[in-house]
Amino acid sequence: MFKRRIEKQLNIWSKKEGRKPLVLKGARQVGKTTIVNQFAKNFDEYLYLNLELQSDKAPFENFKDIETLIQNLFFIKNKVFNNKKRTLIFIDEIQEVPEAFNSLRYFYEGMPQIAVIAAGSLLETIFNNQLSFPVGRVEFMVVRPASFIEFLDALGENSALDQIQQVPMNSFAQDRLYDLFHEYALIGGMPEIIKQYSKSKDLVSLKPIYESILVGYLDDVEKYASNQGQVQIIRHVIKQSFFEVAKRIKFQGFGNSNYGSKEVGEALRTLEKALLIHLVYPTTQTKLPIVPNLRKSPRLHCLDTGLVNFYSGLQKNIIGTSSLHDIYQGDIIEHLVGQEILANDFSALSALNFWVREKNSSSAEVDYVISVDGNLIPIEVKSGKIGKLKSLLLFMDESPVTFAIRIYAGKLAVTQVTTPNNKEFTLLHLPYFLVSQIDEYIAWAIHQKEY
Numbered sequence: 001m002f003k004r005r006i007e008k009q010l011n012i013w014s015k016k017e018g019r020k021p022l023v024l025k026g027a028r029q030v031g032k033t034t035i036v037n038q039f040a041k042n043f044d045e046y047l048y049l050n051l052e053l054q055s056d057k058a059p060f061e062n063f064k065d066i067e068t069l070i071q072n073l074f075f076i077k078n079k080v081f082n083n084k085k086r087t088l089i090f091i092d093e094i095q096e097v098p099e100a101f102n103s104l105r106y107f108y109e110g111m112p113q114i115a116v117i118a119a120g121s122l123l124e125t126i127f128n129n130q131l132s133f134p135v136g137r138v139e140f141m142v143v144r145p146a147s148f149i150e151f152l153d154a155l156g157e158n159s160a161l162d163q164i165q166q167v168p169m170n171s172f173a174q175d176r177l178y179d180l181f182h183e184y185a186l187i188g189g190m191p192e193i194i195k196q197y198s199k200s201k202d203l204v205s206l207k208p209i210y211e212s213i214l215v216g217y218l219d220d221v222e223k224y225a226s227n228q229g230q231v232q233i234i235r236h237v238i239k240q241s242f243f244e245v246a247k248r249i250k251f252q253g254f255g256n257s258n259y260g261s262k263e264v265g266e267a268l269r270t271l272e273k274a275l276l277i278h279l280v281y282p283t284t285q286t287k288l289p290i291v292p293n294l295r296k297s298p299r300l301h302c303l304d305t306g307l308v309n310f311y312s313g314l315q316k317n318i319i320g321t322s323s324l325h326d327i328y329q330g331d332i333i334e335h336l337v338g339q340e341i342l343a344n345d346f347s348a349l350s351a352l353n354f355w356v357r358e359k360n361s362s363s364a365e366v367d368y369v370i371s372v373d374g375n376l377i378p379i380e381v382k383s384g385k386i387g388k389l390k391s392l393l394l395f396m397d398e399s400p401v402t403f404a405i406r407i408y409a410g411k412l413a414v415t416q417v418t419t420p421n422n423k424e425f426t427l428l429h430l431p432y433f434l435v436s437q438i439d440e441y442i443a444w445a446i447h448q449k450e451y
Contacts, residue, residue: 002154002194009346010039013141014088015116021104021116022219026143027303028220028274032119035143036090045083047077051096052291055087055116056356060100066110069103078352088115092164105134108193118135121220128291142275145189145304146435147343154194155180164433167414167440174431178409181433185336186318189308202401203315210310217276233259236252237267241302242311245294246331246338248297276303282356286399287376290353290369296387300355305336323409324432325383333432334367334381337407339434343366355395364391372442379405386417386427393419401425403446407432414445 024032040046049056059072066299071090074081089107094100100118108118118138131365146154160180170401187197193209202221218235225231240255249260251268271277278301281292304306309315309332318326324333338352355366355378368379376399380392392404398418402425404417413429428445430438 002146002150002198003145004035004038004150005344006035006346007039007139008118009141010035010346011042014042014389019112019115020137020139021107021118022139023104023140024117025140025275028121028216029190029192030143030145031302032143033090033092034191036092036117036119040090041136042086043088045079045082045087045444047079047087047089048072048190049073049089049091051091051093057097057100060097063103064101066103066106067182069106070111070114073326078166078198083113086115087113088117091116091118092119102134105137107231108137118302129201138342139170141346142348142350144275144343145183145306145339146191146194147340148184149436150343151184151189152180152193154198156198167437167444169434171411177260177433178431182318182321182324184311185324185332186315187305188309189339190304190306194282194308201368207310210307212308231262232271234267237264237271238276239311241271241300242308244300245302245308246335247300249300250297253294263414277301278338278352280352280354282365283359284356286355286377286395287401288371288374290371292351292353292418293356296356297356301335301338301352303330303341308332308335323383325409326371328385330381337379337381337432338368339437340368341438344436344439355407357391357394357398362394364394366395370438371407375401375403377401377403377442379424381405381407381432383408383410384414393417397421397423398423402426403442405430405442406434412441414448 012018016185018380025434035112051057051060055076058078059069063069070081091100092335104116104118107114149161152164157180159172160177163169164177187193190213193206194207196206205267217238221231221234222348226232236255236257251264253259254264268277268279279298280297280301281294282288284293285291309318314328314332323329342350342352355369357364366378367381369376370379378392378395380389382389388407395406397419404425405428407430409432410429412431414438415427415429416424417427427444428441430441434441
């Protein structure tokens, strides 16, 4: 299996002082179990517990004290606990036993030498009101679909991987990297899909895997929703979300339905907790802090662009394209840029943000804004001439910053731009296959400006 960036974060977590049990959050099929199983190779002793199995859940259902629990867990796995060995315990599908959540606090308080990771299927935890986390005694990390760099690693594209991690990249690598990124845009970042594609390079062989993932999400709703009405609304919202990616949405009548704003809003927020979608609310500010305006229409992002392409029938459009800006009015590349931005952030509080100005005289919208060294930096995902970046120019006129980013299907460049109001700023023109390296290229571009 290919290396995931989150493994580095797990290694940092495992070695830090005052380590707390870690809860991995993430939608089904993003590879949580595989990641932990690989990470376990760094430990002397590893216990894997799947609480969907009666034998593994019994010790937690009969929990009395942490010492007895540890002895019981090692006993059922036919192992002997040695306090001198580096030990990792992975509690998978933890939502199946509410008492198991409470045990995490006792691992932290009574057995801090044991590294403990818990994971589960978030749709189940949302609908089960019995579940509660031991606040202050656990920490969280989010697992998302694989990034473009992880995709290259999985395909064994070592030369491309070297080039994309070299700042600045060599210009001779550009065409090849665009081709590979278009493959990534087509396939997406779901680990099982990537694994199969790396073996066969056959799109037809991926169809049953895509379908299995999507049906699994829909079946989760069927099994755990509190009533049949809620089932129907959430299933509708899941299906329609794939057609609304990167668009600003209204809750009332979402997806050409008769559902009201309240019930659609509840369904969308439920799916957001499950990390199947993101509701991206705009900010109207041009400097930090980023304060989302919840009274304005949000933009909708789904878990994975590959799932979007499959469900909405866009795969054939991407094959052979020279620019992703030409696909679905540019919504696919805008969505994928957001997915790549999130792929670099493992925080449970991570979010996407964009900027709007909605005035009677003129309206404007910048695709993304990110926080960099105390500044709010705008990002436009646009092709064409600089003069067409009207929203970006309006943002820069109102902003105290003098640096902006344009992500497009072109060459890497740094230029000086003047707004209609004669404000000068530095514009980084970043090929969209380099979004995963955006932090490194911001530093590089600022250095170019200084010299």
